[in-house]
Amino acid sequence: MYRSKYHSKKVTIDGETFDSIKEYRRWCELKLLEKAGKIICLDRQVKFILVPAQYETFPRYSEKTGKRLKDGKRCVEKEVAYYADFVYQDAETGRRTVEDTKGMRTEKYIIKRKLMLYLHNIKIQEV
Incomplete structure (x- = not known):
């Protein structure tokens, strides 16, 4: 198992690799929401x-x-x-959500977050 400098552990389950256990757990939550019909078009x-x-x-x-x-x-x-990490739409409103599972907010990530808002008008939802 790989450990990053921020102590997150990569995890591979069913052939899919996640950057952390937290990210995998959030994926499981979103899959349940998709199955229940609350969200659609879930992607990683x-x-x-x-x-x-x-x-x-x-x-x-x-x-x-x-x-x-x-x-x-x-x-x-x-x-x-x-x-x-994840992009999905609310099944009722059609609102698109761009989500990132964060443990550590690095300088590099903060700059990319700001560029996403400036260039694409997308505010990243951090979990």
Whole structure:
């Protein structure tokens, strides 16, 4: 079993890996709510792009003939993404909820939370 620097234990159950036991327990609660018809469209680890990858083009030439080829493209900065623990909709209102099971609020997480609100107008519900 893997232990992070914040002492959470990864847990794998039925082929699904969760970052912590707390996250697994919340998943079980949400599955029950879905089964009872209270929520719909329950999903895990939903990716939200916060900053897209940055690319640059560069000239390319044939090694044999020296002729100019189509420009190449290389990544100079990887994308920044936030992975929501859970995303679901209220069955009655249709309101979408983005949820994160938190133990420790790191600086990195706080910045991503703020970017989610600013860029996507999504306020993350912390459990």
